[in-house]
Each structure stands twice: as C-alpha cells, then as structure tokens.
Amino acid sequence: MIQPKLDRIPAGIGSLADFEALAHDRLDPGAFAYLMGGAGDGITRDRNRQSLDGLELVPRVLRSLAGGSTACTLFGSHLPHPVLMAPVGFLTVLHEAGEAGAAQAADATDTPMVLSTLSSTPLEEVAAAAPGPKWFQLYVQADRGLTRALVQRAEAAGYRAIVITADAPISGVRDAERRAGFRLPPTVTAANLPGGRALVAGQADRVEDPLGDILREAPTWEDVRSVCAMTRLPVLVKGILAPGDAETAIQSGAAGVVVSNHGGRTLDTAIPSIRALPRVAEAVAGRVPVLMDGGILRGTDVLKALALGATAVLVGRAWATAFAAAGPLGAAWALKVLVEEFAVAMALTGCRTLADIRPDLLETPRP
Amino acid sequence: MIQPKLDRIPAGIGSLADFEALAHDRLDPGAFAYLMGGAGDGITRDRNRQSLDGLELVPRVLRSLAGGSTACTLFGSHLPHPVLMAPVGFLTVLHEAGEAGAAQAADATDTPMVLSTLSSTPLEEVAAAAPGPKWFQLYVQADRGLTRALVQRAEAAGYRAIVITADAPISGVRDAERRAGFRLPPTVTAANLPGGRALVAGQADRVEDPLGDILREAPTWEDVRSVCAMTRLPVLVKGILAPGDAETAIQSGAAGVVVSNHGGRTLDTAIPSIRALPRVAEAVAGRVPVLMDGGILRGTDVLKALALGATAVLVGRAWATAFAAAGPLGAAWALKVLVEEFAVAMALTGCRTLADIRPDLLETPRP
Amino acid sequence: MIQPKLDRIPAGIGSLADFEALAHDRLDPGAFAYLMGGAGDGITRDRNRQSLDGLELVPRVLRSLAGGSTACTLFGSHLPHPVLMAPVGFLTVLHEAGEAGAAQAADATDTPMVLSTLSSTPLEEVAAAAPGPKWFQLYVQADRGLTRALVQRAEAAGYRAIVITADAPISGVRDAERRAGFRLPPTVTAANLPGGRALVAGQADRVEDPLGDILREAPTWEDVRSVCAMTRLPVLVKGILAPGDAETAIQSGAAGVVVSNHGGRTLDTAIPSIRALPRVAEAVAGRVPVLMDGGILRGTDVLKALALGATAVLVGRAWATAFAAAGPLGAAWALKVLVEEFAVAMALTGCRTLADIRPDLLETPRP
C-alpha cells in the first residue's frame, strides 16, 4: 500500500540515502522505477556511486580554517556553495508540489535549479513561483523552430544559462520502467511543449528502427552552434564523457560542459562520471567551467568531484528521492544536509576555501 | 511443478535475461541444467558475462547519425545485423518446436542459424522448414567417412559455411548435469547421425581413461585441412582462445575463426571469450573474419565485441532460454530485442555504421 | 531486551571479534552505535579491517626462536609488548566500571592506557585506581587556558605522554548515532572539564555553519608548538595520514605521531590507516616513533603494522567491545589474547624479536 507523503523529516533520518526507502513506500512502482531506475541492468547507475565511494581521501590536519567558506563563482554569479539541482523531468510524478515546489526548495537553500524541458509546469510559472537563479535544460526538438522558441522563452523568463542535453538522442534501454509498466499519468504533460506531448524515455513503445527515422532528427554539434548564436546566455553541453567531445563543445561555442552519463539512465555500462571527469577536466584545461553529475550523495562526493577538476556539481536523485517522500521540505532538507556535509568534509581535510580542494586530497587522483 | 510453455511474451519482460527464470519453471531440472549449466563450478560461464559487464563505454555525443545502419557483410553475404544463432544441440529437449522452430525464429529476424551436428532434426528437414541462411556446425566423427558425409549433406542442403568445433575433444566436467541426473529423453536422438547415436557431453558415464581410447580419435588440425579440402564452403574453426591457434587455423585453410569457450561448458576457468578476443583479433590482423561467442546478452555486449575486433557474434543461451520458455516466438523476440538494443547502443555511442565501432569506445581496450 | 553484563568469558569465544555480538546484546542501540559506528556509511571503519586482512604474510621457517620476546622500548620506557589502549571517550557509557576499571585491565596486561580528555572519571582518579603507565589524550579546548590546565594536571598525575588529537576539529557525519538517537546519559559527564560539559561527536545537534564559528577555535599547528612548550612530557600528534603532516608535526616539536583516521569515526572514505602508514613512516624516517591505530583486531594485524613501520599500535574497539560486554575482565582478556596472537604470529613468521619484523614479511609491502 502506498503511504501518504511526509510533512516533516522523520527523526531516524541519518543521511540523504535514507530517503530512497521512504520514497519507495510513497510512490507507485512505476513512478519509483522512473525515479531510481537505470538503463539496462543499472550497472552505470550503481558504479556512479561505487566509484565515488572507492576514492579515498588523505586529509590534512591542524591547518587554520578561520574565515573558511564554501562559496564559489560561476558565470560571474556568486554562489554560496557549488551544488546545483540537476534537471529531473515531470516532477509532478514524484510529488504534487511539482516544479514550483522544487524551485522553492532550491531558493530555500540558495541552490540554482536547472529546469527540465520536460517540466510538468510551464517554465514561466516555475520562474514566477521562486525568484532564485535558474538554468534551463534544453532537449533539442525535432522542430528546430520550437527549439528556438524554448530558448527565447527561457531567456525572457530570466533563466541564466541553457544546458543542452547531448547524451539522449534516443531513449535508453529502460528495463526497470518497462518491468514496472511505467506510463506518465494522464494529468502529467510536458507543459513547455505544444500539446504537452513529448517522446519521453521509457514512455514510448519499443522503437522499431532506432537508427532510422528518429535519429535523422537527432541533435548534432550544429545545434550547439545554432543555440549559442541565438542567445546571450551561456550555453553548456551536458553528457560529455569523452575528452574529445569537451574540446568540440568549446569549439562549438559552449561556455561550459557537464560531465554526465545521465545518471546511468541512457547507456548502461557507460563509464562512471567521476572516472571520466579528470580526463575531461584535463582536456578543458580551465578554459570553461566543468560541471559533473552522477551519484553525488555525500558531502565527500562533492569534495572529490571538485578535487578532480569540477567547478560545481549537479545532483538529481539526491534531492529527488527526498522530494518524492516529503515534497519541497524534503528536497530542501536534502540539499541543506549535503552542503553541510560538504563543509564538514572541507574542514576535516584542511580546506578553508574551494581553492584548497586539490587532487592531492585523493589517494588515487586518477581512479 | 513444471509450467506449460508460453504462447506469448509476458508483459513484465524487460530484457533477455528475464527469460532464464521463465525457462527454469518450464523445464525439468535435468533439461534446465543442460541449458544453463557450465563445466565444473560454472566459473567461466559466469565470467563470460562479468567480463562483458566490466567493460566500460565512453560514448561520443552529437555526431550525425542520419542514414545509420547495423548492416554488415560476412563471406560475401549481406546481413542486416552482425548476430548469428550459435549451435545448440538437441533443441527438442528445450521445446517441442525443435530445430525447425528455431530456424523459423532465425528467419523472422534475419539471423543466420548455425545448426548443430547434434540436431534432433535432420539437417535437410531444418533447411526445408526455413529458407534463410544457415551454417552447419561440425563435430568431427571418429569415423572420418561419416564426417565427410555430414559435410557433403550440409553443402547439398544449402548450408553456407562449416563450423568445426575444436574445443570439445572430450566432454567437460559437467557437474550440474550430473547432479541433476540429466539424460536425453528416449524420443530425442542425434538425427544427423547413423542410428541417432552420439556421445554427448554430460551424457556418457564417467570416462575411465580420458587420455586413452577416446582421444586417439579426437580431431586435429589435419581434420581442418581435410574438411577444407572436401568442400567449397568457407570453413570456420570454433573454440579458439590462444592467438597461436588462430594462426594455425588460418594456415590450415580456415576462412574464419570463432573465439569461444563453448559457453563455459567444457573447461572451467578457461579465459572469458571477450578477454581472449582482442589478442586473437590482433593475431588474425584482418586476414579472416573473427567471430565470438560467450555471454552476449545485451546490445552493448555486441557493441563491445565488435569494438574489440569481432566481425560478428554468435549467441546461444541468449535465445535458447527464450526458446525454452516460449518456443520460436520467444527466440524471435529475444533476437529482435538484442538487435534493437545493439542499434540503441550504436546511437548512444555515436556510431552510425559498424565501421564506427572502434576500440576507443572502451575505457579499457585490453580488458 | 538488553542482557546483563558478563562476569566471565563465555566458553565459545574464539577471538576478539566475537565480542562485538556480545556487546550488541548488552548495550542499548544508541550506546552500541557510539561504540561501533563509523562516520557516514562506515566505509573507512570497514576498510581499516579489510586492508589489514588484504595484506598477505610470507613466513620464514625453521629459524631459531630461542629467547624470543615481544618487548619494545618507547620514549625510554620498556614495554613487554607494543600494544597500547587507544583513547575511548565516556567509558561509563559502555560499562559501569568506567575508566578506572579499564585502567585496571590495562595494568593486568602491562598495557599503557591512553586516557581520553572526554573521560567520565577525572584523570587523577583514574591514575589513582591503577598505577601502571598512562598517557593523556588531549582535545585542545577553545579556551587555551583550559588546555594548559589539562596538560598540567596530566603531568602532575603522572601521565607520561600527551597525545593531541588532530583529526577532529569538528564532529564528523555520525549517521549511525543519529539514526540510533544516541545521547549521553545524564549521569555521564566529561569529568575532566569544567561543568562536565563537552561538545562530543554525535552529541551536538547539526552544526549550522561548520566553517564558521566553531572552526575559528579549532586547533592548529601553533597549538602543537604551544603544548610542546608547556610540558616536559613527550607530545604526540594523533590523526596523521598525509606524509607532509608528519613532517610538520616533527618540525612543530612532536616526539611522535599516530597514524590514525579516528577509527573511521570522523571522515568517511578517508584512507585506511594501514595504507597510510608506510608513506608516513618513510617521511618520518625513524626520527620519532610512529604509532598507528585503526582496525587492529588480530595478532597478525600488529605484526603487519610493525612490518610497515609502526613502533607500536593502539587498539580501541578491540578491547572496548569486550569491555562493554564483560567489563575490566573482558578488556583484559582481549588485550591478553591479542598479545598472545601477536607472539604466535611472530613465531610462525620466524621473528624472534621486534627487530626481525621487516617489510619483506609482506607480499605487498606497499598495499
């Protein structure tokens, strides 16, 4: 039986991971598979976490930490901490508060939110519901005019960056959702798109000819150049795992890259994000910010990503499980605790500011 | 209690692996041991899968995929995809539709079938039941005249290649079958052989002097040369794991080699196929096609084998479990989904055609 | 239901590890979490043990062992064995015999005890209860005058060394204690501190601004220099994992260092102690003794630590679990068996004295 959503954080909660079980009991099996499922056998999803746990820290002690801070600067904006909310589609599947509620959790924790193209709430309404900094995640649409319209609407609504998702030209092998028989509830639509219709991962029936019709319209680097030309906002490319693709992104005008395997939701056995990060960071060589997502669940994970070259991290399931269990309150709790843990990890490794977080904090800098 | 065979694919099926449990419930324990058991402790059988899962992909994004295709060419024939059905003996043990039914599943999915010498249906009947391309797997018989007759019958019946199995001069240590007390049902015979009699793996009682009588008649490289001389068909040697043996196969006239450990059914702790593949491919250096089998269960597995030098792959348990559970319909479903997954994996790694599948897709090219 | 404490060692006990279950049944869940819990997910706590188990010994045989001994010298004192009791706070949480009882177990086994600043018994009373050699573990207090008073009291009471804990400027992420709702019982106080009040790990509510107020008062290397100047006792710095910090400790006047990750209780995924040890020992290069704690539970663990450069080891949970189950008798049993196992390990590896314990006893000298 599905339990009612929580209206407070239970006493026994120790860390963000504890919310997975709470979300499990408060979502129908399909929605839970949508939230937690990985592509295929979930190997990349699991290895995202395992690879982070596998990295070992070599702390420095007794350094002065007076005046320490987790603050950073990104695209000219000051941020109190280097954690952003990764785009998660159709948030009303997880909690009735939807994208507007998630945006309020973001504001409550000074966390920039990256809103998905596949929002169940129009991007303008989300912006209106919470005034904090927001970015817009862009799925390039088969209709390139529609793509342009989305970018223009986001810019007009005050979104501060465009994040083009590059790693999902086609839905992955979403066995978990298929087994659970996940379908979007009829009340949930892609509110940013005409008619509310989207071809969503796990949603379509099996594709008959994957290398045929659909991929003829798939986004390419030309789309990156085109989006860069149509907006004054910084444009990031999300889903970079190969160093050469980071180079191409910069050459195509990208103002940043996001190392990501889509949370293990598209291509199973893709390399874990944290293992791809140092090589991408090396190729980028500081020319643009390198963000990263995939498995971040602990403050030490944030520290490790920064030590390996990330400017900031995005987190998805880390807050979305708490959101599914306890709505905006849960999401805010999760983000707050994650940042607190990060500050503790800085203190315990002798890092006063983000500039002190260097590769030699890790026993194995190139895992 | 053994459940009745399925006549449709159940709704909850997510991937090929899900059929193992369905087959388990629809076969008697002996037949299930025959289907799934590995030699000894099943270590090589399991490592075939684990080694594939252990390989990590580094996808490329935003490349143009328009006009993409999974097509390939093998021995002058155009194939819509690089997946073949590996030989599996005595298919009527698994499903009453037998080899003819399996051949129809092959045709339905444009998959060449490699028929086993130990077919429970005469090779001519199988060819008549389904007109698609077929190869013939050859166990060299103690009576070399009988060997010649088998080759001639296969050629006459339209089979397009001969695959000599080299890695089973003697039955392996088939503990699983022995524990389950597997015996061929009396109605099942080796229909290609005189009197329907064959010395089948797991079937004979313990061999008293394995290095004595039996091995005196075991096949040698001389038999490869002899078979090459007796037919115009391309002859492949299956069961190659050592690079030097690939060289000898080519010197002996083989038109191709199959990297294989017999699905882990003969020598336990033999090296996993995917780990042996790159060295064999390096030794072959493109002179003949290199095929591979052993553990392929996912589209990404096909991609990995091709990235490491395979021209095509053979799959056995991947369709045979579905065949055991749901007959020809199951086998066809499994093969279709495997090829679809392969196409999705190509799309998600930026491969438009098979020529784009290169070793640098893998984090560790030499696993 | 919580079982009564044991007044004898049960017949079935095989080794120190067996006491964990006995302690589990004799402590309330919060106290057990305080005893056994690690920071975060307990990864470092577990890896401390796993890394020791992973080291493999290459014994030498048939050497003369006549006149062998486990004796060693530390800061000019003769010790019958190189094992010390690590500081454990608030022992009355574990057993009513408290620190005085633990000190008597130390004396019974000729083991120097390191008393925690956070003792629930005044340091003078502990010294009076058992005359054996004792060291004092120092948490630098926000009030530096109080720090000085603690050092002077310890020196006056006959403690023979000061061990400054460097790796806990702030409480770690103590999820296990938080989940179990651990709170110090009202009868337990920090008896060495004015008003019995201490900010104890896991005890405080979530810290709001970890890099702010609290850390302004955190200890630094200046405190090490200051403590060294205020006492004639040898001063050790505990919590060293980075070789560079060992160098700084020596430069700051430390007479020894303790390689430690605080039993995995502060920073999860910190490097296991035994893996950090050889590099620290190399940096120290024999200038001062290098001690080590973290996961020691077997005589072979002691042997391995010494082979990798430790002069002596500290053990915490190894005796504290037995203390929690069976009081001073349990602690004494555990220490006695640990030393016996160590002697057996020396004999079985051909080591007559500690000088024979060299890195080549280990298959992988640098794990």
Add this chain to the structure above:
Amino acid sequence: MIQPKLDRIPAGIGSLADFEALAHDRLDPGAFAYLMGGAGDGITRDRNRQSLDGLELVPRVLRSLAGGSTACTLFGSHLPHPVLMAPVGFLTVLHEAGEAGAAQAADATDTPMVLSTLSSTPLEEVAAAAPGPKWFQLYVQADRGLTRALVQRAEAAGYRAIVITADAPISGVRDAERRAGFRLPPTVTAANLPGGRALVAGQADRVEDPLGDILREAPTWEDVRSVCAMTRLPVLVKGILAPGDAETAIQSGAAGVVVSNHGGRTLDTAIPSIRALPRVAEAVAGRVPVLMDGGILRGTDVLKALALGATAVLVGRAWATAFAAAGPLGAAWALKVLVEEFAVAMALTGCRTLADIRPDLLETPRP
C-alpha cells in the same frame, strides 16, 4: 543429529566439493572444525581456493593427444599421476577406518600416501595394511632422540621419503576448533609417540608464553641437516613459502620442498600456496622437485600447479572430506575423480603429457 557414515557414493554427487556438506552431517561439530577449520578467520584457507579459481586457462586445441598420459617420475619412482595424499593427523577422528583405511584408498588409486607423525595408528601397522608407496611426515620432537627413532622406524617400515613439517613450530590460532570445543576423543592417541601423547593444534589450552618455553625446542634448519644425515631416504621440507627458505632447504640437504601454508591452519593471511609457488619454483630452478598443497580440489587445480612449476601436488581436505563421509570408499572415489578431472583438463588444454603443461597455459603466469 549426526548421520551414519555412507557405504556408497550418493547419486547426486557432482564433484569433490560436494563431500563437505556430507561430512558436515556425519561429524560432530568439533571434528568438523578440526577437518575444515582454518587458522584465525579462515582467510588463507579460503584464498587457497580463490587464488586457484582466479587463474585462467588459455587452452590449445586440435593438437594430437594420442598416447597421452598423466604419468610422472618422482625420486626415481614411476607414478601414474602426480597427486599424493597430504598428511592428515588422527584420521580415526574422521572415520573408524583410520589410517589403515585411508592407505587402502591410496593403494586403490595408485596414490602415494604421506602418513602423519600424528597418526592414530602405528606407522608399521599402516604399512602392513596397504603395500603401496608411502612417505612419512615428521614433526620434529622436543626429544631429538625420539625424532631419530621415528625416522628409523619409518625407513625400516618401507616408507620412501621423510617430509619435515616446518611451518608449525607452534599451534596456530585455531578459533574454529576453540569455538566448537574440539578435544581429541579419549580413544584416539598419537600412536607413533611414547604414551600416545602429542601437543596437537587446537588441543592445548592457550599457551601462556608462546615465545618462551615451547619455542626453545622448536625445529630449526639444523634439524633438517640432522635428519638428512640420519637416513638414506629423500628428505623434503614442507611449509616453504619464501623463495629464500627454499634455497636454505636445498643447502641443508633437502631433496625436495613442499610449498604449503598448512592448508591455512597455522598462520592466517599467509600467502596462498599457488601464489607463492612460482617464485619458489624460480628459486629452486629445477634442482629438486617442488611439490605444493593448499586448496587443490579440481583437476584444473592440479594442472595450474604444474603449469606454475610444481612437480606434483598433495591434497588433504580434497579426500579427507570424502573419507569423513564415506570412509575408504569415499577417499578412493575422490582421488579417482580428481585424477580423471586432471586428465580431462590436460585433454582440453592440448597437453599430451606433463611436459606439455607450461606456464603459457595460464593467462596470468605470475598471479
């Protein structure tokens, strides 16, 4: 409830490992701990097996195997296979047929038996019960005159080699036996020793001063030289893991060495035998035979040991579990199947004789 011993091999038995469960049900817990227990946490016992399983074979195919054989020569004697029965003490604890019954199983399978000093039957009676080739395992006695008498009795009774156990100068940490409360039954004595008294592993109460009294009498290399001088038989030293000790053994007159960690029964976390073997074999460089024991349970294990430099292997638990369950019949069955599996492994890797078993059969020659 303890089940009666078997008088036939059950139908469901697939391999030697299956006997462990049968023995478990037919021995009291103490005797089972004596049979299967390892020192400490059983890590070395388990790793003996895991290291063998971890080695991967690269078979060669289609070589001529006509006239193949498992025969070998050892100390001038022809043996039909390179497997010996390792010494196991007090066999009447396992089965009433005792050492005489085990010796008959040895004869039935042409297996040389190494009789333990701690036999529960006098060595002369064992020799009389079964005429096949036998070696005598020697525990050097505190009374060196008694040592000499044992050697002379063995030589007089027709034993063909003396195997000095070097790796047990003191009983290991036998937690499993201690937990199970194992005690030798009163009817079982050390029949080769005056008064039937022996200080048996796991039997003595905790040793008070392991590096003291007992070790004053422990065997040294001088004893090896002394035994070599007192007999015309070849003398082997058993328990060698360090290459340097192999050199010393040869310098001391040994005619062979046995790479062994005593089945993991003395020093836990000692290096697995198969991992120590190649380095010892390299040091010995063919000057004397190198035997090996530890974890051999499969024909492929024998093959791997020979590939890494062993001339022959000893097996203990491999037959002793079967002996405990089914007496001499069980032991004979186990030895017969092991040799059959070895022959099959030779055939499947293309080895006609033992000379063909070379390191390149292994994927990782130096594991």
